[in-house]
Amino acid sequence: MTRTLWLSGLRYHLRHRWQLVLAVVGIALGVAVVVAVDLANESARRAFALSMESISGRATHQIVGSPLGIDEALYASLRGEGLRPSAPVVEGFAESRGRTFRLLGLDPFSEPPFRSHISFLSRGEIDLNRLLTESGTVVISRSNVRDLGLGIGDPLELDIGGRQVVVSIAGTMDSDDRMERQALNGMLIADIATAQELLGMVGRLSHIDLILGPAEAETLRTRLPSGIDLQRSESRTQVMEQMTRAFSVNLTALSLLALLVGLFLIYNTMTFSVVQRRPLLGNLRGLGTSRREIFSLIAGEALLLGAVGTAIGIGVGIALAQGLLGLVTRTINDLYFVLNVTALAITPAALAKAVLLGLGATLAAAIAPALKATRTPPRLVTTRSREESRYRIVAPRAAAMGGIVMAVGALLLLYPSQALAPGFIALFLIILGFALAVPWVTGMMVSLLERLGRRRFGTPERLALRGVQASLSRTAVAIAALAVAVSVSIGMAVMVDSFRQTVHQWLQFTLQADIYISPGSAISARRSPPLLPEVISRVRQTSGVADLSTYRSLEVNSEFGPVQLQALHLNSQSRTGYRFQAEKPKRIWPAFERGAVLVSEPFAHRHRVVPGDRLNLDTEHGARTFPIAGIFYDYESDRGTVVMARAVYEQWFADQKVSGLGVYLEPGADVEQTMERLQSRVSDLQGVRIRSNRDLREASLAIFDRTFTITEVLRLLAVAVAFSGVFSALMALQLEKAREFAILRATGMTPGELWRLVTLQNGVMGLIAGLLALPPGLLLAAILIEVINRRAFGWTLWLQIPAEALIEGVLLAVAAALLAGLYPAHRLASSPPAAALREE
């Protein structure tokens, strides 16, 4: 490669600055989306691992019991038998001024071997004596105390499960290590007795931490009483990671879709630059430039574009990740577990992946145009019109090939598998096949439009259509890129809307009670503390209340690790809210009353269980198996839920607590008035949330919308990638025609007519792209719903086709195309044609 050859490429791009800038923007945005999602996921994962590590410390094992914890007498007895090092832990959550804190109750004397960063408490600004002897004292991180504007000795108001308590700050903790400091943020440490008291766990422990060798662990396991288990510390972290795996994978997949759109746009840019430069490339070949050198030139340019785009993309991605991190954390908190993430973890691995992806995608997209460039004959024996004619001949063959590629994709979808990768490969093949068919379909559509408008169209209109048809080698690539981009946007929009509609319908039949009461804590639905028994009895005695259904929600250990268990007391009306996959409710409910459990659809999918299988759960009386009577539709959690009859639960778990109530009113009772009565009767006992059926439904949908904000953001980013690419492609297309338009102007076309021509031509291309995007967009939505979502989460979603999403997609395409035409139309129409004619 000679310097002059490089210069020819460089100057070409400098002369087409707009095209260059927008291509770089397209790559940068594509990379930025992937980087942002990657960093946000990784930061959440790290924050979680860190918080687990800060809690587990150097413990190798943990003794865990039923959901109600372990009797602290067990700790005393094991310690008496010489089991050391061992440390008791009480764990829960508290809220203060909109922040969620993990409240950790520890025994400072047992701590040193376990949590070094917590055992340094003795070195911190802390009144250890006060912490140990005075009830209601806590230690908090220095940065938290600073943010809250408090100091040592100040009171701190906490909301623990709807109960308002005030604790006193006995000291602050800090660390020189950045990661440790991050782990300490959002943590409150108290003496074990204080934590037991605050969390309502007097006499109980959450778990006992141990440092054991494998042999010691085996011996200890055999000595533990029934209902108590010994777990390896890392298994807890692994289970938590598995919980969010599908969520992370799905986000990554959606970000890759945005990159895929970027990929098409890079392909478009490079193809266009090759097609545009055919005469120049022909000259270069005539001067003795080898095919290899031409290939290197085009691939090198792509690499340079890719490098610049990737570098900018990484920068933008990091900034974007800050925003996404909040959304990811909020979704994890809404759906999975409490997580505090304050810092973005920018790992070299994530950056390396972005570089590889950005450069790799650019190169992959440039290979076909680069190969095309090498086939430019040394002297341009083929004329543009012959090249276009040949393109029109090849177009049907390309469409047939596209059909085959799509069929392969469809076959891959039909292949029975639970893996996500084949689903995404199939998705890619279908999009690729579709793109191959675009030139032929575009030609057909334009011909049809020409025929339809033969009598009605004026000269600008007919020239506009003719322009699309006559430059199909260029216009079709731009239309394909636009259609792919819009189809991705439509696909994601339809998927989200279908999901929302499904959830909406599900809420409608699931929520049967008139009023719902739950503890007032907003920490996390998964961590709700119980309602006080007095609250329940007052509710029952309130006038207007006819009947109650109760639920108890908690995490229990099972053969699959911790699972969400709901113990329900259902009346006949609330039973109608359950819809089952295949089995008859008439057979299910009696079995349920006799001791069988129901599992939600995601649970059955995740753990591969079917009705008739048996499920092992750790109860107060040790491990017990429960037959599975049915699988019900449930969209509350992708982890899945096990439902058990209240009576069966009380028998095996010796727990009388209730996490929430469904209140059924007497006929004619007013919902609003009853809610006011209930509020006034229980507010002095416990902070509770009393919501009507409609309020709860709206609140649930609001949470749904919150958790899908991130999908919407990713969709908008994909749209932005598409928009920049399309803008670039169509603007380049029109600017390339500067001379042609100048001739038209010189021949007598007015500036207004030229405006009409350019605008119409772009509008037609946008419209064709928008219309062509509809079938693959819907197909994409169907695949996301039927294959990707089902494989990732196990949800059955009903495909809903919202007209707005389709119209929006078409409008997006038309708007992008029209906007792209504004500048060329303005430039060409406002300057005298002599200038453009002279420029050649």
Next chain:
Amino acid sequence: MFLELHNLAKEYLEGGHRRTVFSHLDLGVTSGERIVLLGRSGSGKSTLLNLISGIDRPSAGEIRVDEARLTTMNESQRTRFRRRHIGFVYQSFNLIPTLTVEENVRLPLELNGRRTAGELKRASDLLERVGLGDRLDSFPDTLSGGEQQRVALARALAHEPALLLADEPTGNLDAETGARMLQLIDELTREERVTLIMVSHGTEALPLADRVLRLEQGRLLEGLPETAR
């Protein structure tokens, strides 16, 4: 006078410097007159044709074509005037690459609202007349230079303009093809009774001329230069 130029001037900005192509230019052309305009490359001949056709604007002065004052018209008005009254043949043909030969010739007819089959037949008739009746559906880039220029001539005359401007129409053609082209221009402009202003830097077009003008150092002079006599 059919065409009048008064005190016409054209200046360009080149790298921050003002370059005067010509100034104080005056000319009168009667209807049906045939003028050949000579001058060296860069003397401003093409610029003058661009100004007369209205595809460029003068820096000063006035242009009247058939009593219409081009210099007071806006862009759209000039364009409409041009498409009704003026035909232009360029040295580099300037055909629309995405239109066939026949469509290129139909274009000025359609722009003038002449869209019936009878009216559009003039395009194929003219192409027949220039010897390209068998290439109606060909695209410009499949034709030779001479053929492309014949299409350009047919297009320039399609809408029956009163004034034909030809900017070195043989400049890109070999001598023999160029001579045939000039003959065709001569025949067609006489048949159509068109006023002709043809720019040339050689003497081969002189036989067509009723009057010869030359543009030298920004001034318009009558007759042949001393060296050519």
